Amino acid sequence: MNEMLPLGRDLRVALVGRPNCGKTALFNALTGSRQKVANYPGVTVERKEGALATPAGRAVKLLDLPGTYSLRARSPDEVVTRDAVLGRLAGEVPPDLFVCVGDATNLRLCLRLVLEIKRTGQPMVFALNMFDIARHRGMSIDVERLEAELGVPVVTSVAVRRGGTAALLDKIDEALAAPHSPHVAEGWSEPDAAGVRRLQKEADRILRASVQHPEAPDTVTARLDKVLLHPVAGLAILLAVLFLMFQAVFTWAAPAMELIKAGFDALGLWVGTLLPDGLLLSFIQNGLIAGVGSVLVFLPQILVLFLFILLLEDFGYMSRAAFLMDKIMGGAGLHGRAFIPLLSSFACAIPGIMSTRVIDSRRDRLATILVAPLMTCSARIPVYTLIIGAFIPDRTVGGLFSLQGLVMFGLYAAGIASALGVSFLLKKFLFQGAPPEPFMLELPDYKRPDARNVLMGLYQRGVIFVKRAGTTILAMMCVIWVLASVPRPPEGATEPAIEYSLAAAIGHAMEPVIKPIGFNWQIGVALIPGMAAREVAVASLGTVYAIENAEEAPETLGAALAGKWSLATALALLAWYVFAPQCASTLVVVRKETGSLAWMWFLFGYMLALAYAAAFATYQLAVLAGLG
Amino acid sequence: MSASTDCLRPTAAPTTEPTSPTALGAAPLGFRGRIRAVNPIAGSLPPEELERRLVELGFVEGAMVELLHQGLFGADPIAVRVDGVTIALRRREAAAVLVEAAD
Numbered sequence: 001m002n003e004m005l006p007l008g009r010d011l012r013v014a015l016v017g018r019p020n021c022g023k024t025a026l027f028n029a030l031t032g033s034r035q036k037v038a039n040y041p042g043v044t045v046e047r048k049e050g051a052l053a054t055p056a057g058r059a060v061k062l063l064d065l066p067g068t069y070s071l072r073a074r075s076p077d078e079v080v081t082r083d084a085v086l087g088r089l090a091g092e093v094p095p096d097l098f099v100c101v102g103d104a105t106n107l108r109l110c111l112r113l114v115l116e117i118k119r120t121g122q123p124m125v126f127a128l129n130m131f132d133i134a135r136h137r138g139m140s141i142d143v144e145r146l147e148a149e150l151g152v153p154v155v156t157s158v159a160v161r162r163g164g165t166a167a168l169l170d171k172i173d174e175a176l177a178a179p180h181s182p183h184v185a186e187g188w189s190e191p192d193a194a195g196v197r198r199l200q201k202e203a204d205r206i207l208r209a210s211v212q213h214p215e216a217p218d219t220v221t222a223r224l225d226k227v228l229l230h231p232v233a234g235l236a237i238l239l240a241v242l243f244l245m246f247q248a249v250f251t252w253a254a255p256a257m258e259l260i261k262a263g264f265d266a267l268g269l270w271v272g273t274l275l276p277d278g279l280l281l282s283f284i285q286n287g288l289i290a291g292v293g294s295v296l297v298f299l300p301q302i303l304v305l306f307l308f309i310l311l312l313e314d315f316g317y318m319s320r321a322a323f324l325m326d327k328i329m330g331g332a333g334l335h336g337r338a339f340i341p342l343l344s345s346f347a348c349a350i351p352g353i354m355s356t357r358v359i360d361s362r363r364d365r366l367a368t369i370l371v372a373p374l375m376t377c378s379a380r381i382p383v384y385t386l387i388i389g390a391f392i393p394d395r396t397v398g399g400l401f402s403l404q405g406l407v408m409f410g411l412y413a414a415g416i417a418s419a420l421g422v423s424f425l426l427k428k429f430l431f432q433g434a435p436p437e438p439f440m441l442e443l444p445d446y447k448r449p450d451a452r453n454v455l456m457g458l459y460q461r462g463v464i465f466v467k468r469a470g471t472t473i474l475a476m477m478c479v480i481w482v483l484a485s486v487p488r489p490p491e492g493a494t495e496p497a498i499e500y501s502l503a504a505a506i507g508h509a510m511e512p513v514i515k516p517i518g519f520n521w522q523i524g525v526a527l528i529p530g531m532a533a534r535e536v537a538v539a540s541l542g543t544v545y546a547i548e549n550a551e552e553a554p555e556t557l558g559a560a561l562a563g564k565w566s567l568a569t570a571l572a573l574l575a576w577y578v579f580a581p582q583c584a585s586t587l588v589v590v591r592k593e594t595g596s597l598a599w600m601w602f603l604f605g606y607m608l609a610l611a612y613a614a615a616f617a618t619y620q621l622a623v624l625a626g627l628g
Numbered sequence: 629m630s631a632s633t634d635c636l637r638p639t640a641a642p643t644t645e646p647t648s649p650t651a652l653g654a655a656p657l658g659f660r661g662r663i664r665a666v667n668p669i670a671g672s673l674p675p676e677e678l679e680r681r682l683v684e685l686g687f688v689e690g691a692m693v694e695l696l697h698q699g700l701f702g703a704d705p706i707a708v709r710v711d712g713v714t715i716a717l718r719r720r721e722a723a724a725v726l727v728e729a730a731d
């Protein structure tokens with residue numbers, strides 16, 4: 001990205017505004033694909049930076065700040081925005097210009113934020129975004145009057161239409177041409193209730209003076225909400241949406257998954273024709289290609305899941321879901337806003353845990369973080385499908401449902417039930433007596449999702465996943481392959497080669513602990529690299545049994561397992577994976593987000609205990625039932 | 629909906645016969661009225677903090693409110709239209725907002 005910019009100091013412009021006012025859409029429109037997603041130093045708040053060139057030829061770095069209602073920061077996200085506005089964000093040069101973005105159809109709260117930011121004395125421009133919708137609804141906004149009343153330059157913009165940002169770019173040029181120096185706003189203090197009230201009343205006065213509302217205002221949102229927020233129908237629709245989402249994850253993704261799998265199989269065969277049989281070929285085929293392939297195959301499922309989440313977010317449904325679920329979640333000691341993070345955790349606990357930032361109470365946030373890893377993330381899917389495919393007969397029950405599908409559903413349900421149970425216990429014992437935190441959030445107007453925004457979001461999620469497969473998972477596969485291949489068996493060995501390897505030594509050492517839960521040493525070995533990423537356990541089992549049997553493809557792995565494990569062992573492994581405290585990256589994110597090692601170990605400990613207990617109970621019961 | 633945006637116009641006059649103010653937290657579905665006061669009350673947050681958060685979401689004296697939706701269990705939480713912005717909150721916090729009915 002940097003190489004596209006001329007040398008010299010880049011000018012810095014930052015977007016600030018309320019949530020849902022179109023900041024990210026503007027950011028995408030202004031920077032196109034020249035953007036970089038990372039975190040702010042020290043906090044896992046997403047930092048989006050992009051590059052653009054203004055009509056006058058200025059090279060500008062644009063920063064998309066997290067949405068906020070005021071400078072009185074309560075969540076880590078809002079702290080980032082406040083510090084940026086005050087020019088004191090650690091590790092960042094204060095911006096040369098702030099573009100305060102407002103939703104033109106809904107200016108009341110935006111205007112107060114503009115007034116608040118203006119008081120800091122930072123150079124700013126106010127962008128009246130979504131001007132297309134405002135005009136469509138017949139609102140008339142007196143831009144000059146607004147400019148005069150606010151005392152800052154005002155410009156209209158349409159983030160989702162080609163050319164909709166031309167005027168904004170000109171205004172940015174104009175503002176940057178004026179002499180200015182990035183500075184730290186001194187002497188800012190947060191307004192008290194009376195101060196906020198004064199600002200809001202001033203904002204309301206300005207609004208009345210410069211905006212005329214139409215005779216017949218928009219009723220689409222109101223009509224949709226009559227159904228979507230209906231106490232009964234609304235909940236039923238939410239459930240239907242979730243059901244559709246999970247169906248889609250499994251059915252829509254299937255063809256693409258087949259394709260990826262076929263691609264990796266072909267790659268493995270092709271490499272086989274290039275290299276002679278031996279260690280190197282085994283490493284590339286069994287270690288690299290089979291290992292990374294077994295993980296990348298889940299990319300389609302992750303994309304489908306995120307497609308749903310991004311569409312629902314863009315449409316404006318997510319806050320409605322939080323509204324509908326608030327009471328139900330509250331019963332389990334969770335906050336209504338925890339619904340969205342927990343939903344994302346079905347894709348992966350990491351974005352789920354990161355999105356708990358929207359919960360401003362520390363206690364509710366902590367409870368959500370501690371249970372998010374119990375939601376069935378997509379990395380468990382390979383483990384589940386492998387074992388279910390190998391051990392659960394493929395037949396229908398009740399003439400309608402597939403037994404395998406029901407078992408899968410049961411595993412998801414077990415994850416949800418345990419998350420609710422654990423948060424209930426946390427509230428009861430750890431956070432005892434604290435009054436429930438308030439639930440307050442805006443329900444924005446519904447919008448037609450914008451294809452570019454959704455695709456951009458999807459692309460960013462995809463890149464993160466592929467990077468992970470290319471780094472963490474690749475590295476773990478190399479390790480497991482080495483462990484399973486060295487030392488080589490002695491001359492005249494009678495056992496399979498793997499029996500002499502380091503992996504076998506480690507696995508056998510674990511046997512006393514894992515025997516009571518029905519695991520053999522091969523499973524024990526697979527659990528260790530599974531710490532890096534759950535799905536690696538499948539790849540590791542694949543590698544271990546491949547080296548043992550010189551077989552490789554997952555179908556044959558399933559068949560190999562069906563021959564070697566008892567049903568009791570298979571069920572115990574499923575039970576283990578409902579709770580397994582795995583994937584080191586989740587633990588790292590928990591440490592970062594809670595700012596505490598103690599909570600990370602607490603999470604690890606309780607999940608390990610649950611996993612062991614569940615696997616133990618499942619195995620022993622299954623053996624009693626004669627399935628051993 | 630039309631009623632709640634009407635009130636944005638400068639002409640909106642206070643209702644002629646003042647009824648005794650009630651807490652928004654106790655208002656029934658469909659209630660429409662005007663905010664008389666936002667009070668710091670004790671509860672889940674320090675009183676002043678609750679007041680400030682409500683004001684930040686647009687609950688200020690004189691604003692028109694309409695109770696649009698409520699949840700299935702215990703009629704909670706509620707969705708309130710406040711001068712053109714829809715805010716979801718629980719009745720417990722809405723109790724800090726005193727409103728008087730408008731026709």
Ligand SMILES: Nc1nc2c(ncn2[C@@H]2O[C@H](COP(=O)(O)OP(=O)(O)O)[C@@H](O)[C@H]2O)c(=O)[nH]1
Nearest residue numbers: 019020021022023024025130158159314447450
């Ligand atoms: N019609 C229209 N829709 C917009 C405009 N800007 C943003 N949107 C939509 O508004 C919604 C919220 O935008 P987003 O960029 O996610 O808001 P953010 O929370 O401020 O980042 C999305 O559905 C966008 O597609 C605009 O100028 N016109």
Ligand SMILES: [Mg+2]
Nearest residue numbers: 023024025067
């Ligand atoms: Mg955004």
